[in-house]
Amino acid sequence: MDYILLIFTAVLVSNVALSQFLGICPFIGVSKKLDSALGMGFAVTFVMTIASALTFVVYQYMLLPLDLGYLRTIAFILVIASLVQLVEMFIKKFSPTLYKALGVYLPLITTNCAVLGIAIANITAGHTFAMAVVNGCASGLGFALAISLLAGIREKMKASDTPDCFKGFPIALVIAAIMSMAFSAFQNMVF
Amino acid sequence: MYNFLAIDIMQVVFPTVVLVTIAVVFAVLLAYLGKVLSVERDAKIDEVRALLPGSNCGGCGSAGCDNFAETLVAGGTVVSACTQMNNDNLAKIAEILGVTAEGGVPTVAVVRCNGGNACKDKYTYLGYGNCIANELVSGGSKSCAWGCIGMATCSKLCNYGAINVNGDGVSVVDPKKCVNCGLCISQCPKSIITRIPASAKIVVACMNQDKGKDVMSICAHGCIACTLCVKACEFDAIKMVNNLPVVDHDKCTGCFKCVEKCPKNVIHKREVE
Known part of the structure; x- marks a missing residue:
């Protein structure tokens, strides 16, 4: 039951992009087309899951024993940046198809603050290892959901008559704000 | 030595050393794995890519010049699909690919x-x-x-x-x-x-x-x-x-x-x- 609650919370109630406002850069930048938005969403899910596991281990078994818990931000940045590079190399070697599908989004994730945000949130919330991994995966799925929804709306917006000064990013931000308000309704849900 | 900042110097040195160690370990690991996991790439692709205009105009139908170079070497398209290229580079690419290509009038x-x-x-x-x-x-x-x-x-x-x-x-x-x-x-x-x-x-x-x-x-x-x-x-x-x-x-x-x-x-x- 705990896990189901955790997944619901991560995907809907405290959605990374729409209620925590993390990863807004790719959220706005890679949401012009549904295809690329889905690619980005799943690449983030993938990296976030692995990063949650790895940062948990680094924090619990390296930083805490050395009494360096306050270094977690900078240490996690190191871990995530290297991890993304490593994952990219692995995928390039062993699955060219997946590499092509994820394409440029994989290296872009290095700069996605949502990954770091979730890694730190796992620590502050005091999650266990399994919960951290589930939370990472669900948060990634939440991001994928949000970015695909936004991309779907933006594809429709292309055919509509937007005022010139709102074309492109401004109207995307307005859409994102309205989506965020819609998602805030989940915060009143009682499980 | 008089400690004028009134801090334990080890409090600064120790975290620095730990972080630098982590960074160096990752760097070495990445450098090593980068070699182990490197993918063989046809050298022709880079040669051809260097001769393309590099403006990623998309006129050839490929997604940019990198993609065009890959498709070209794989035999999926012809050099003349690139309409921006001058005749010198066209001839050079044809030589790399071992085909004959005749440049038209610009x-x-x-x-x-x-x-x-x-x-x-x-x-x-x-x-x-x-x-x-x-x-x-x-x-x-x-x-x-x-x-x-x-x-x-x-x-x-x-x-x-x-x-x-x-x-x-x-x-x-x-x-x-x-x-x-x-x-x-x-x-x-x-x-x-x-x-x-x-x-x-x-x-x-x-x-x-x-x-x-x-x-x-x-x-x-x-x-x-x-x-x-x-x-x-x-x-x-x-x-x-x-x-x-x-x-x-x-x-x-x-x-x-x-x-x-x-x-x-x-x-x-x-x-x-």
């Missing part, structure tokens, strides 16, 4: 319409203001089926700022900026943007194939197929095909007699070096 895009405001409207168009949408409404608002709509779809598409709609409501290509990528040619709903040799001295700025009288009734700047240009040409460079003059640019010497004779100012001088 060309640029040109809008073959002169009508604009001089061409009558069929109806008043109140829409989104792009040519493609306009064309959907009973073949566009212009009376002429080959008439430039002047809503600047090509101008907005062009990545090089080479096309602009002039004061007469016609798109005009700046040959100095045009890189011959062909994006405007593929998108113009009227198909009136064509390629012309960069060295061409004249251009026939009309594509209306109707008879003279029909053209006269709808456009003040349309070719009426009077054949005065054919008669004026001393070098046999102009022929009438489907009520339109067709210029043989090899024979044209640039005497501009046809330009002077044309009663509708359809044949234009081009500024070439």
